Amino acid sequence: MFDVKRIREDFPLLKTKMQGHPLIYFDNGATSLKPQVVIQAINDYYTKLGSNSHRADYDLSYYTSEAIEATRKEVASFINARPEEIIFTSGTTAAINGLAIMLKKFLKKGDEIILSYHEHAANTLPWFALQQELGLVIKYVELTKNGEITTDNLRRLITKQTRIISLALISNVMGVVSKPQKISNLIKDQNIIYIIDAAQAAPHEKIDVKAFDCDFLVFSAHKMLGPTGVGVLYGKMEQLESLDPYLYGGSMNDKYDKTGKMSYLNVPTKFEAGTPNISNIIAFKAAIMYLKSIGMEQIREHELMLREYVIQQLIKEVPKIIIYNKEIESNTVIFNIDGVFAQDVATYLNSYGIAIRSGEHCAKLLHYYLGVGSTLRLSFYLYNTKEEVDVLVAALKAGGDFLDGFFK
């Protein structure tokens, strides 16, 4: 049974206060809180293992390497991949940047990359840099009225020059979901690389790279109860084998000599140069096991229940509310209070202990679609409650000119 009271006991930060009020954490799109088991796992590494991860010579190092490989297996099973197809990075941003560098050798002037206005800066700027360097063309798939990405609109954009399609599975602002199976079907047998940014999806949905049939998929541990500084770059084995590393150094090389000749270890080791973020990779396993113990479907159901409730309450109680993504099933609600600058609302809510994000949410192309710049983003996770929603709605209802927070 999904028991939110029980779940909340596992998250130490939920006992903290902000501005004298119990913390209400609605900024899960930015990062999630961590359960005690994850914090404990980090602590355990530093108190019980502490060594580097070169398998070899002594027990502690051996167990450290084993622990990293255990996380790799756990991640692989979580997304239905093989462990060798899992590369650890420092996050989604690092994974996409690495991909852009590694895919460069397949690209030439005039080649096309397809993105959408929903994309996070991490899935636009690395491609802009390649565009400028190589003379690529970047195209944006047309969105429907509800902000959706349809295969029809994608099909219309694809040409013989299309080399890469890189799209979020769930967008970090609107919560729009793209449909991987349909996209990979559409481009079957064409020479197009399909990349999925799953940073917002992995925390909330079942990921299945086999079913998605994508070439690459990336996400960050910190948004799914795991520690910061750890990300995953999944690639189909045949794709990974065709790539050269983007980082060079220790742990990834096989041998080299003074003339500059070098050879690499096998996938995935050849993509993991240098000492990894050992403690946090190990602790990431605890995060995934925790999510699995609750159940991804149960989490989703809980979030959708909260979403429906908050939308209903906001419409009923806050006359000046504008909600931008009412029609989309997701864990986020994007809104504004008519006539009030989003950041003024966020600061006001801060004075009630409510953490909520204002601004453009790192998706600075979205205004082309939304027609507004700054919005407020409320993003739920498994530990949020209806009672927290009630506090939010009451605060917004009493908002006035929203400068209260500034004069307390």
Next chain:
Amino acid sequence: MVFSNDVLRQIIVSHYSAPAFKKAIDDPTFLKIHLSSQNCIDDFNLYLKVDNNVIKEAYFSGVGCAISTASIDIMCQMITGQSYEYAKKLIDEFHKMMREESFDQAFLEEAIAFINTSKQPSRIKCATIGWDGLSVLINKDQSDKKE
């Protein structure tokens, strides 16, 4: 002089809802700086017309939150017709207020509306964005003239 919160609030609201110095300037004889910050979407330009180290005119354009907008508008009002030296003292006193150090209340006039900012640390950047831009413009202008 101690103002009540209601008075301070009224100062901010009036400068935010009807800023007197908000005007885009397209005149190359004005010094100009773009102001933006990483954590919010403040997006302003600040324009100064300077003659012999005296700020003859000051305007801003763009969008931002109530705090940043009101703060820049008040700043423009206070520096118009003033010397660089005076403006620099204003900047210093304003920053002292942000850091909760003792400062010259009378000298800061309406700018003391932001005295509560330090209790909302995430907003300090909003309150200071215009003042920081002013400081950069003045320093740059003075070092350009030295060369």
